[in-house]
Amino acid sequence: MSESETSFGRYGGQYVPEALMPALEELEDAYQRYVLENEDGFLDEFEERMREFGGRPTPLQRADRLSERYGREVYLKREDLVHGGAHKLNNALGQVLLAKYMGKERIIAETGAGQHGTATAMAAAHLEMPCEIYMGRTDVNRQRPNVYRMRMNGAAVNPVDAGSATLKEAINATLRDWATTVETTHYVIGSVVGPHPFPKMVRDFQAVISEEAREQIQAQAGRLPDSVVACAGGGSNTMGAFHAFVPDESVALYAVEAGGSSLDIDEEAGLAPNSATLSTGTDGVLHGAMTKLLQSGDGQIMESHSVSAGLDYAGVGPELSHLVATDRVTPVSVDDETALNAFHRLSRLEGIIPALESSHALGYLEDAAEDLGEVVVVNVSGRGDKDLETVLEETEKRDLEAAPDVEVFER
Amino acid sequence: MSESETSFGRYGGQYVPEALMPALEELEDAYQRYVLENEDGFLDEFEERMREFGGRPTPLQRADRLSERYGREVYLKREDLVHGGAHKLNNALGQVLLAKYMGKERIIAETGAGQHGTATAMAAAHLEMPCEIYMGRTDVNRQRPNVYRMRMNGAAVNPVDAGSATLKEAINATLRDWATTVETTHYVIGSVVGPHPFPKMVRDFQAVISEEAREQIQAQAGRLPDSVVACAGGGSNTMGAFHAFVPDESVALYAVEAGGSSLDIDEEAGLAPNSATLSTGTDGVLHGAMTKLLQSGDGQIMESHSVSAGLDYAGVGPELSHLVATDRVTPVSVDDETALNAFHRLSRLEGIIPALESSHALGYLEDAAEDLGEVVVVNVSGRGDKDLETVLEETEKRDLEAAPDVEVFER
Amino acid sequence: MTDSDIERAIREHHPALITYITAGDPSLEETKAYVEALDRGGSDLIELGLPFSEPIAEGPTIQAAINRSLAAGTTPRRFFEMVDDLETDAPLLVMTYYNMVLQYGSSGESRDGPDVRPFVERAAEAGLSGIIVPDLPAEESGPLKAACEEFGLDLVFIVAPTTAGERLETIMSQASGFVYVQARLGTTGARADVSGATHESLERLAAYDASADGVPKAVGFGVSEADHAAEIVTAGADGVIVGSALIDLIADADDPAAALEAKARELKGGAEAGLADAPTKQ
């Protein structure tokens, strides 16, 4: 395999323990045959299941009141309507199905907020695959409902106690499991991260977002958008929303990262009070790939922070690093408060409660609508039911312009 | 208006305070013009909004593992994928839009489990209508997340303290508000209940379920189903799932009620440990209509019970009473335990966590699959995220065959 | 058409005081005493509420009275037995919801659904003169109207602030006993600010006079004080209806019977005082 195939410019690659390399070769081969060449009708089955089980296509909705507010045409890509409540199923179902075609007997996955874990558990139940999910103990405790959902779908949930006991550690633990069980097990990675071929494969499963949106906007607005805006954690909804538009040079692509409480870093404590990897990170290797990272000068990975658990990750997909390095994608960031306001604004103005992750993309409208041209597509990557408790807590701490009176929530 | 128009056989009618009669006349007129005659393109706008905002059409999915288990073709109508998580939006959006066409300035609604309240709040936010929701204090306390969702959408939530402080009292309170504000306010009733024209109008908004399903099953199975199964509380998902099939005499229609813990009634205490109105109720007048009721011999309305808050109602839509009286619909019931098992079964076998309401319809498959013919359509009226806490609690109390090990949920 | 007990009572004691209490609040025994007190105090008609579990037309005061009555075990059978024993000058009416009327004696349900006749028959037997059913609009009143005619009872209709045009005419043409003029939108309940709303309702009253075939009109909903009563009569009403204010006395007074009697006297006085300023009529 030549260098250019496993990476995007200088990003990507396969930085994993030797024990996993044969599995990556096997996966690469399966990806090539089933996903790229539709062997045994894999893609047909995948698309049919995403239609009937997953609820695709999702609508592209003109947001009347946001359009009014921002003086331009704002369209929402409604990934919140996918089964499970987020774009995550596009990838999870694709990979679990692929694992089945590969003859694997067991699925493992990491999860942070629990969205990828629930999507994987749903897909595994649907396709009758035993499934174990690794989740940091901290996240287990703050994302109970998602733990319950995974258990209801028959998945085992393994709490991880190491370090800060969040997503980063859950990935470490999943990689360790995989290194032990690689012969029979497929690791369903949750974003466009990890070693090749994961970033390409996950992107391809998520690309349906932009493939649909590109057709829909032309049918509904009669033209391509001036810009596409998506939040970026690992970057799977981002690459999903961008991919089909990458060749359209007139379409600006904005990856909105979590600005957290500040873009400054506390190197001493190893803490970044944000997850703005593309905007502020430096090149390095984490979880199998060369990419932008939040790291100390020595190379230790920082604890990142965001009010949105799903964006709270110190790395980012290598293809996004590459698209930023080549100026095709513009990295921007939105802080916790702006995201919370955007959450409340969409809920009140449009009757859609967005995920806190997606609220970052929406928050960028408020910050910089004038840069976005006349027709804007915003990816609503998920619904916010999972975030209600967090939003209540975080709203109580602040004086948010867009929030309803919190008092009445008396708990 | 002739008797036959306001009722279904001997059921239905308009048993409301005189003050509300002119509003019902006005609504009847608006229903005729906008809904039945598509004046000003009402229906076109409604359908477009249900597509783009609501996520319609919903898929009809073949449930592979249920089909295997029950030895027949089981198809699921996926109303759980509608925006908000249940079929309730079909009606709420229709009525809020109609209120807008009627020039009303304010929306009120009752809610029990909170599903109709959240759907109405979403529709009201989407259409920029001030909105107040009445909800029994008991339900406010046990359905917190739905209260939060309504508040996030900008709706006021008014707790009702009367009686058992649940759905029945919430309806009473909403009727009282309406009797005061009827000139400027539309009451968005949450099911096919209440005085004419509500039962017909709500049915027409929900009929999209069976209209889609009837086309889908013919495309996918090449034939009409032998039976359609839906849960019945007030009966809106039920009539929605049945309506287009009513003229198809070969299609058996099963309305599955909540059998609760027992079908017996404690007349002394005024308690029915079930909500099996069609199966065990008697004719009477409640909330504006003549229909089947759970009532004492004297005519006092019973406190009903079901593990599923959305089915927990002592009345039922008059059209269902009529279709049962004329033998077109077969009323059956499923008890709490069977419904809980069905909840767990669908979650584990198909990767879909159903609402506890819908779990009753699914439970009937387990009880009587052999009666349902070769091709069965089951309406999955909503998703079960809202029910996780209840299911955990109720599962802990029981030894359920289909439940995962509850221990691991340690809360 | 010969005048009914009710019409006669209103005409003879014009301007009439019509009082309402919930039967069985706090017990049927006490209700008897309270009815007699109201009678002594000068009530010209007395409405007895037969409690229903879903009182959608009532405000908080009467809802609470109904809950107390149900908790005390009031049933239609016991209600009628209490009425059997009552002796009052004022004719009595029963005020209840339609389902209570439907279910009485309907246990062996007929093929066409429950029947209203047993209730009306028993009411007549108990000496009741009329029935008010707040959730039964004219459109649905056919069966009950027929039964009332059969057994010689008045079915009293309510006219709301929203009632107009054809519907108003229909109701006025079916009215018997008296027409219950609802002073304002909303539910029952004593209010301090009655006058504004009353004013509006009385303008409508004036319009009815032209179309009405002489059935008396009484105004209720929110009337609690003697000066309200006066205002209403001055504006042309044949009677005033008071309910929630009396329920409050039952709940709070040390000697409810005495308090009720005094309150009735006061209200009746108010109504009579209002007559001086009323447009000449009879």
Added chain:
Amino acid sequence: MTDSDIERAIREHHPALITYITAGDPSLEETKAYVEALDRGGSDLIELGLPFSEPIAEGPTIQAAINRSLAAGTTPRRFFEMVDDLETDAPLLVMTYYNMVLQYGSSGESRDGPDVRPFVERAAEAGLSGIIVPDLPAEESGPLKAACEEFGLDLVFIVAPTTAGERLETIMSQASGFVYVQARLGTTGARADVSGATHESLERLAAYDASADGVPKAVGFGVSEADHAAEIVTAGADGVIVGSALIDLIADADDPAAALEAKARELKGGAEAGLADAPTKQ
């Protein structure tokens, strides 16, 4: 090709004992003492772990050691300074993750991303003889391999139970110093049941013998006892690698230095005992 320090050490002291501890656990000062103890006890090569925050190849024991080391403030700079001061008979290797190699001295990041040369240069300067990077497979090793050759260090590759066919040949052809034969799938960590898995890995070892160009093979992952060492050598290994078992001693023993020295002696004895039963070779 002339033998490197590492190869020479293995051949001269065959069968070799290779020991691993995490530098900075619990402090770099103590690490110095422990390294000297291991040297005295008969270690023929010593691997020093430079801690990285995401040690994906390690089991719980070494993870904990890494966390202790990071908490104690271990940095690459201090690590190298500690190594500068070390004097041992046994050659030393550094074991770390690729990002640590990449970032060292890369603050003025080049246009092509971070550079591995500064790390290797400093390692050579500190007297280290080799580098092991568990998350750097042969496919990605080009830049580091080149730098190691430039500065005269061995880059040690790991061969896993899943490594086979073309990949195995590629790795064996690039190997220098020794080949790290991973005894089983999974992560590092002392295990009681080593023998079964070891057996399998040693069958593969026999196969390598044919294809290998003479680079020594050492077996690690899960080796903790003298009799494991004996078994492994009997089956044909040139060395045994022990890590987690030593970390446990550092965490638990009253006098870790003495315990490490004794344990090294014991393991070395086991390895030598195993040689008696080994297939004849050198």
